[in-house]
Amino acid sequence: MEKKTALITGAYGGLGQCFAEIHAKAGGDLILVGRDPKKLVAQAEKFTEKYKITAHTIAVDLAEKEAAWSIYDTCEANGWTVDYLINNAGFGGQGEFIARTMEQDMAMIAVNIETPTRLAKLFLPDFVKRGSGKVLNVSSTAAAMPGPLQAVYYATKAYLTSWSEALWREVKDTGVTVTCLMPGAMQTGFAQAGGLSDTKLFANAVSPLEVAQAGYDAMLQGELEVIAGLNALQKPFMNLSPMIPKKLLLDNVYKLQERGSADN
Numbered sequence: 248m249e250k251k252t253a254l255i256t257g258a259y260g261g262l263g264q265c266f267a268e269i270h271a272k273a274g275g276d277l278i279l280v281g282r283d284p285k286k287l288v289a290q291a292e293k294f295t296e297k298y299k300i301t302a303h304t305i306a307v308d309l310a311e312k313e314a315a316w317s318i319y320d321t322c323e324a325n326g327w328t329v330d331y332l333i334n335n336a337g338f339g340g341q342g343e344f345i346a347r348t349m350e351q352d353m354a355m356i357a358v359n360i361e362t363p364t365r366l367a368k369l370f371l372p373d374f375v376k377r378g379s380g381k382v383l384n385v386s387s388t389a390a391a392m393p394g395p396l397q398a399v400y401y402a403t404k405a406y407l408t409s410w411s412e413a414l415w416r417e418v419k420d421t422g423v424t425v426t427c428l429m430p431g432a433m434q435t436g437f438a439q440a441g442g443l444s445d446t447k448l449f450a451n452a453v454s455p456l457e458v459a460q461a462g463y464d465a466m467l468q469g470e471l472e473v474i475a476g477l478n479a480l481q482k483p484f485m486n487l488s489p490m491i492p493k494k495l496l497l498d499n500v501y502k503l504q505e506r507g508s509a510d511n
């Protein structure tokens with residue numbers, strides 16, 4: 248099989264590391280994107296050594312308006328052709344909307360919505376022109392319902408799923424695919440970064456490896472969407488959520504995300 252290069256944002260995070268490992272293990276090259284240059288270089292060295300592949304790094308804060316252009320321009324300037332664009336970076340954050348700061352929520356919108364949208368705006372036309380290329384957008388099961396105590400996060404993921412699925416249809420028959428991955432709660436840095444570690448939602452979080460594999464396989468197949476990694480609590484909740492009266496659903500999501508709810 249021809250060697251493919253995957254550009255992965257949030258590459259050294261929990262799920263990102265799994266994507267990088269899966270792709271490198273399959274013999275693919277990597278463009279690792281994140282904001283900590285030392286972590287990126289260490290990761291690149293590890294995969295280069297372990298799998299004898301080529302790994303480039305791009306250190307950039309994805310909350311910055313210029314981030315997507317800087318990534319695209321770096322690839323162009325170095326002649327790095329991207330075959331797979333994996334929009335993985337993202338973060339949540341527990342708290343009442345009125346208690347969270349403007350900066351926190353605007354940075355979340357920038358990382359979870361704006362930069363993935365800009366990256367696709369830049370890379371997709373090249374993919375379509377070439378007649379090949381794959382995009383994997385990491386959304387969340389949070390996309391399926393509103394999320395009191397993470398109001399903005401759930402809304403960013405609803406955007407990501409809706410946008411991603413619309414793109415899947417627009418590029419159909421071009422040789423390019425766009426796939427959306429919707430994971431349940433995973434054991435990554437996400438819960439700690441978002442102040443969610445002691446919530447019921449994360450009490451039975453799953454390993455990110457099987458989720459990354461499901462997402463990667465779905466991307467290769469050009470599937471529309473894949474839901475993966477639901478724990479015993481989330482599976483029935485997800486299946487039943489469209490039937491649950493909205494106000495009751497909102498109460499339940501609120502309780503799942505209350506600080507200290509893991510012990511209840």
Ligand SMILES: NC(=O)c1ccc[n+]([C@@H]2O[C@H](COP(=O)([O-])OP(=O)(O)OC[C@H]3O[C@@H](n4cnc5c(N)ncnc54)[C@H](OP(=O)(O)O)[C@@H]3O)[C@@H](O)[C@H]2O)c1
Nearest residue numbers: 257260261262282308309310336337387432433435436437
């Ligand atoms: N874990 C879950 O339960 C869960 C469930 C559903 C969906 N997801 C989604 O899965 C994706 C991966 O998250 P994860 O679970 O692997 O969490 P994670 O371990 O916290 O990884 C998130 C990655 O995104 C990076 N990132 C965050 N803000 C950034 C910024 N401004 N600039 C550059 N990089 C930034 C982080 O880098 P730093 O370490 O430098 O911040 C980290 O590498 C996210 O889109 C998340 O929304 C996670």
